Amino acid sequence: MTPAELAEVVLAAAHAVLTDRGLDSSVLPERTTVERPRNPEHGDYASTLALQLSKKVGVPPRDLAGALAEQLGRAPGVKSVEIAGPGFLNIRLDAAAAGQLARTIVEAGADYGRSERLAGQRINLEFVSANPTGPVHIGGVRWAAVGDALSRLLRATGADVGTEYYFNDAGSQIDRFARSLLAAAKGEAAPEDGYGGAYIAEIAAEVQARRPEVLSLDEAAAQEVFRVEGVALMFDEIRSSLRDFGVEFDTYFNEKDLHDRGELDLALARLREQGHVFEAEGATWLRTTEFGDDKDRVLRKSNGEWTYFAADCAYYLDKRERGFERVVIMLGADHHGYIGRMKAMAACFGDDPERNLEILIGQLVNLVRDGAPVRMSKRAGTVVTLEDLVEAIGVDASRYALARYSSDSPIDIDVELWTRASRENPVYYVQYVAARTASVARNAAEVGLTRGDADDFRPELLGHEKENELLKALAEFPAVVSTAAELREPHRVARYLEESVAPAYHRFFDEPACRILPRGDEPVGDGNRARLWLNDATRTVVANGLRLLGVSAPERM
Structure with missing residues (x-):
């Protein structure tokens, strides 16, 4: 039960x-x-x-x-x-009702823990969205791990989720990126407000290989070539590194498309209809102070240029027009100031900011080696990147380490800890349960022990204290998944696996009275079969939990 x-x-x-x-x-x-x-x-x-x-x-x-x-x-x-x-x-x-859970879990398999708790909700989940001016830095990697885990949790609880990467391919930062590439191609120092690092020289060289004539063009034309080709190369690299990290998005949305399709004009017209737009000092403003913002926001400057905030408005409207009832945006630690203006913006469109818009803020991440923070990447020059983190501790450990803490708390990732093959390493401790349960199943098959038919399962034989403790831990999994999804807290799954399931399984496995495999010439009995059901139920829960975090459940370690 x-x-x-x-x-x-x-x-x-x-x-x-x-x-x-x-x-x-x-x-x-x-x-x-x-x-x-x-x-x-x-x-x-x-x-x-x-x-x-x-x-x-x-x-x-x-x-x-x-x-x-x-x-x-x-x-x-x-x-x-x-x-x-x-x-x-x-x-x-009674023991039979409690033990019956083992069969329920094994028969449900990958579906155990899933529910329809959030059925009917259409959620747009935007995360990472790093500018295509450099590799994904460690702060963005945190949202890659947490955001992907959250999308898995939301889907596991019945929500209709669309994951999205907002590709900032318009604006002044792209111009600085293009100027930096052009300078590197000429063998010049990066502009004062430009980008440095070995990756700039690599991309500049690749653009030249594709377009050998680029340096013979006038400066404006050459810069445009480096802008178009460089952004494409950088974004291909970002997508590739995220894919290697196990993160794919349903939609990659280009900011430039908002401009090209006239969606900023559409958003402005919609906001005018709502009565919240006014003109002052030659510029076009949105009166966000009516909804709690600390100041009104400029949509269009006096020189006719659109602001970043205008693009934010158009992008939000685009998501809502695509049928998403709730827009969830995951932002970095330096974006606290965005919450008030974005909530006010949603209200200016006539939406309910508490129902239609949700903004999550992630705190800083440091990679620590030998007790000191790792300050910069060999390749990026100024930041620690996704590749640096994966090279240091691997994909599984990276994803688990980033997802096991509440995203509103800063974390230090200690390279020595997360590469250690011991129970002090949280991901090793949990994955060891996955490997150990798989090993038990293999060893059982070698001695002729199988679970048998479901009708032959005798759940009442799982009455030992350690068996009961493990059953109760496994029973919590569906509630943990639902709570983690509703509260947007994937770390609850990680902590449940390492603090509830893993220790309960090890205590069960180490208890002499709960031996799964028969000793010596001892015949296989119903008790052995019942405990094998419990062993396999444990692997199911651990594998399902790790899958929600984007982490593998190895069969051998």
Whole structure:
């Protein structure tokens, strides 16, 4: 029995109690939950439903809890129910009901943990969106790992998700990039406001190889060639490095297209219709202060040039016009000031900023080696890049390390720790469970031990304390996935795997009374088969959890 199934049993019992007593059953919630008590001696699960309903139906909570306990005690799979405190229900399952979860998990396979909790929601998730003026730096890599994990979580809970990379291929930073390439091609120093690093010289050389005539053109024409060709080369490199990191986007959206298709004019017209645009000092403004922004924002300068904010407005409108109900944007630590203006912008379009727009801010990441931060890349010259991180600790460790912390906290990634083959290394500790469960399955096959048919499974034999502890840890997975998706916190999955599942499995595996494989000439028994089901259920949960983080579940280590 899963926690969700038990919660349905609790709700059905409450409905029966209220009906029998002639009380209003319409006060019952659509769904309820059960939780694992902190102290295992208090039972397998606890419910607060009696406390939630008592005032609504006018019955003292302990009296209502008593009636619920009596009704629940008659439910199949429930061993006992005790009342604690003012009206808590502490529920114990019989071994068969608890052990049945192992078969449920194995049979569900990759679907275990999935739900329809967010079904019907259309979410546009934009992350990374690094300017195509250099390699993806370590801050962008954090959003690559977290954003991709979040997209997997949202889809696992039923949401319709479109992932998006906003390609800033217009504006002054692109002009500086082009001037930097041209200078490198001429053997000159980078412009004062330009970009440096070996990658600039590499791209400049590649452009020259493609367009040998470029340096014979006048400066404006040559700069345009370096702009078009250089941006394309840089973005191809960005896409390739992200792909190698396991991150692909559904849409790569070019800022230039907003300009070419007239979408900035369309956005301006829509904002005028809403009555929030005004003219002052020869410029066109959006009155965002009406919705809490600290100052009004310029959309079009007095010289006729569009501002970056105007492009932000047009891009937001484009997403909404494509049918996305909720726009989620993941930004770096230096973008806190964007929240107020973007929320106000959504309100100026007539949207509800709390429902239609969500902005997540990620904090800084440092790569640490020998106790000191790594300050710069060999290739990029000024920043630590995605390739630097992967070269230092590998893709799996990088993705896990970046996703296992709350994104609103800064982190240091210690190279020595994340390359260590020991339990101190969190990703190694979790992946070792995946490898160990796979090894057990291989060894079982060698001695003729198989799970057998599902009908032959005897879940009541999984009654040992260590088995019960592991079953309860595995049972939490669907709730962890749902919570992580709803709160936009992929780190909850990582922490669950390393703090709940992994230690519970190792305690189960190391318990002599819970041996999976028979000893010596000992015949294979039903207990061995039941524990093999539990072993394979553990691998299923670990593999599913790691997959949500974009991390592999190795069969050997």
